[in-house]
Amino acid sequence: MLKQTDLAQDTETLAELKQVVHKLSRLLEISVTLNSTLDPERLLQFILDTATDVLDCSAASILLYDEKQGKLHFTAATGTDPKKLAEIPVPLDGSIAGTVFRENRPLVINDVESDPRHFGLVGQQIQFRPRSLVAVPMRIREKTTGVLEALNKRSGPFTQKDAQFLYVIASQAAVSINNSRLLQALQRTYDELNQLDKMKSNFMAIASHELRTPLGLILGYASFLQEKAHGELSEHASMVLNSALRLQTLVEDMTNMNLLKIGSTELMLAEIPIQIPVQSAHDRTKSTADAKNQRLTIQMPQTPLYINADVEKLELVFFNLLNNSVRYTPAQGEIRIQVDHKPGEVWVVVEDNGFGIPKDELANIFNEFYQVEDHMTRRYGGLGLGLAIARGLVELHGGRIWAESDGPGQGSRFTTVLPLLDGSS
Ligand code: ADP
Numbered sequence: 001m002l003k004q005t006d007l008a009q010d011t012e013t014l015a016e017l018k019q020v021v022h023k024l025s026r027l028l029e030i031s032v033t034l035n036s037t038l039d040p041e042r043l044l045q046f047i048l049d050t051a052t053d054v055l056d057c058s059a060a061s062i063l064l065y066d067e068k069q070g071k072l073h074f075t076a077a078t079g080t081d082p083k084k085l086a087e088i089p090v091p092l093d094g095s096i097a098g099t100v101f102r103e104n105r106p107l108v109i110n111d112v113e114s115d116p117r118h119f120g121l122v123g124q125q126i127q128f129r130p131r132s133l134v135a136v137p138m139r140i141r142e143k144t145t146g147v148l149e150a151l152n153k154r155s156g157p158f159t160q161k162d163a164q165f166l167y168v169i170a171s172q173a174a175v176s177i178n179n180s181r182l183l184q185a186l187q188r189t190y191d192e193l194n195q196l197d198k199m200k201s202n203f204m205a206i207a208s209h210e211l212r213t214p215l216g217l218i219l220g221y222a223s224f225l226q227e228k229a230h231g232e233l234s235e236h237a238s239m240v241l242n243s244a245l246r247l248q249t250l251v252e253d254m255t256n257m258n259l260l261k262i263g264s265t266e267l268m269l270a271e272i273p274i275q276i277p278v279q280s281a282h283d284r285t286k287s288t289a290d291a292k293n294q295r296l297t298i299q300m301p302q303t304p305l306y307i308n309a310d311v312e313k314l315e316l317v318f319f320n321l322l323n324n325s326v327r328y329t330p331a332q333g334e335i336r337i338q339v340d341h342k343p344g345e346v347w348v349v350v351e352d353n354g355f356g357i358p359k360d361e362l363a364n365i366f367n368e369f370y371q372v373e374d375h376m377t378r379r380y381g382g383l384g385l386g387l388a389i390a391r392g393l394v395e396l397h398g399g400r401i402w403a404e405s406d407g408p409g410q411g412s413r414f415t416t417v418l419p420l421l422d423g424s425s
Contacts (some may be wrong), residue, residue, distance in 0.1 A: 023054045034176040043180055044076035047148070047173040052078055054169065055134065055150045055162050059277055062138070062173070063090060063097050064146035072097050072147060084126050095119035097135055097147040104144050106136040106167055110157040131281040132243070134158040136167045138174035145174055154165040201261055208254040215251060218244045253385040256316070257368055260392035265313075267396060271302030271421060272311050274346050278339055281318035285326055292331045296322075300339040305346045306421040313393045314418075317401075321414045327380050329354025345417050353411040362403045366391045394418070 030050045037043045044062055051060040061077035069093065074085035091198040092098035095116050100107050109115050112130040123129055130151050138146040148170040150162070222244055225237035259265045282298045289296040318337065325335040340347040357365060361372050368388040373380065387403075394401045399418040405411065 008424075010318055023165055026054045029166070030169060031172050034172050037176070038180055038183055039074075040177070040180045040184065041185070042171075044178055045078075047169065047176075048076055048078045051148065051150050051169055052168060054165055055158070056154050057132075057150045057158075058152040058154060059128070060148070061085070062148055062149045062177075063101075064138075064177075065101060065144070074099060081126050085122070087202040088122055088125055090119055090122065096133060096378055097149060099149050100135040101144055104137050105137070106163040108135065108158045108160060108163050110136045112151075131363070132158050134163050134166055135351055136163060136170045138170045138177075140174045140178045145178070148173065154420070170265060173361070175251055201258055204258050205255045208258070210252045211247070211251050215244060219248065227354055250383055253383055253389060254390050255386050257392075259385055260389065260396075261368075265392070265396060267313060269308050269310055271306050272309055274307050274309075274314075274339060274348065274418065275300050275304060277311050277314035278318055278337060278348060280315045284315075284319050285322040288323070289326050289335060292329075292333075294326060294329060294332065295334045296326075297334075297336045298338075298373070299336070301341055302339075303340055305339070307346060307418050308421055309397050309418070314397070315397065316349065317390045317393050317416065321389045324386060324414075325350055325352035325354060325412070327382070341418075341420075344420055348416045348418070349413060350416075351411065351413045355412075356408045356410040357403060357405040357412050358407055359405070362405065365403060366401070390416075 010266045030047070033046055034043065037046060047062065048060040052058070059078050062075045063072040064075045065071075066073050066089070069089060069331070071089040072095070073089055074082065077085050090097050092102050094117065096107060096109060096112070096115065096119065098119070099117050110132045112118050112133050113120075115277060118130075132153050133149060133151050135147050135149040136267055138148055150166055152157070153162070218240065222237050222241040224236055226241055256265070278300060279298070279419060282296065286296055322335065322337060329335060333352060333354050335350070335352045335354075338349045338351070358374060364370050365372065366387045369384040370388075371382070371384040391401050394416055397418055399416060401414065401416045404413045404415070
């Protein structure tokens with residue numbers, strides 16, 4: 001038969017075991033929650049709630065080290081006024097938290113007010129009397145970053161076991177706080193980049209708008225003068241006209257890029273044979289290729305291959321590709337544009353035997369403003385928008401575009417693929 005004392009002992013052990021199980025399950029919970037919470041405020045609150053619950057105490061706080069000030073700062077706290085606490089920096093010398101931080105070891109103190117290291121100012125400012133305390137360092141990769149404190153145990157004194165439990169919480173918390181900080185920094189950088197991108201788009205919109213009116217005037221007068229004037233004056237007018245036309249292309253590029261970026265490009269779709277924009281782009285490039293003594297050839301099937309497209313926009317795509325080939329191929333070089341019928345698709349290949357492109361740059365050249373040549377040494381002009389515009393327009397037509405090259409000096413090949421209209425395949 002069981003004696004009364006055995007029964008009492010068993011009940012006590014059972015109660016203790018229950019408590020340990022509760023604490024362990026909270027610790028398990030904390031690792032799951034900490035790994036899935038990225039909102040810093042909720043994260044800190046959860047750490048503190050778990051600490052007060054597991055250690056059965058009335059308050060808890062997290063102090064993080066501020067490297068600039070060389071002091072600890074209350075980053076979160078329960079049971080008191082967290083805003084007021086945040087305003088009181090805690091020195092590394094002359095405070096219990098500071099001692100834990102400096103010596104990098106836990107402290108259990110059950111008579112806080114008579115401890116010489118106690119930093120009384122905090123209690124006075126927020127009218128909170130700390131009786132007992134356990135504090136542990138928070139560490140990330142060998143570096144102490146702060147201190148986690150639990151205060152005023154509800155029943156009895158804090159023990160070393162409490163310090164062990166708090167240490168487990170602090171270790172997990174430190175990693176989560178670090179992750180959350182990294183994420184915040186990443187978010188800030190992302191926001192800044194977005195802001196810069198917006199400013200760039202605004203600048204492009206304003207610049208292209210402001211340039212258009214004076215450019216129209218220059219073009220008008222220059223062509224008038226070129227027609228009416230004679231001799232040297234007419235030659236000068238031609239020079240002005242050509243420069244103004246180049247400027248106009250740049251302004252148009254900026255406008256087109258901006259419209260694509262803000263998703264405002266409007267396509268005037270119609271059922272057209274792909275041969276039409278390809279031929280116009282070829283014809284538009286012919287004179288510049290001739291001026292460099294380059295051989296520009298075109299190969300297309302006789303049968304019209306119908307696509308649903310904006311003819312002007314596609315002409316711009318092929319013009320940009322051909323114009324690049326002319327610019328990036330030396331005199332006497334060869335440039336070819338070829339249309340091929342594939343199942344359900346049409347492939348348009350623009351190929352040259354020019355300067356070629358390093359393999360690791362092939363994907364980058366479709367990014368806006370990207371140029372392989374360094375801006376300081378570049379010889380070929382342009383804004384680095386032609387291919388970005390081409391890609392944007394091709395994708396708006398449900399197609400794809402890519403570049404191939406065997407490297408510098410080996411020529412380049414640009415392939416544009418567009419879906420054929422049903423029935424054309
Ligand atoms: P831009 O020609 O105005 O610089 P693009 O967007 O049309 O801008 O082209 C981006 C970059 O891709 C060019 O600066 C050039 O370095 C490279 N590139 C484009 N087409 C060719 C080509 N046919 N041969 C060699 N390099 C090319």
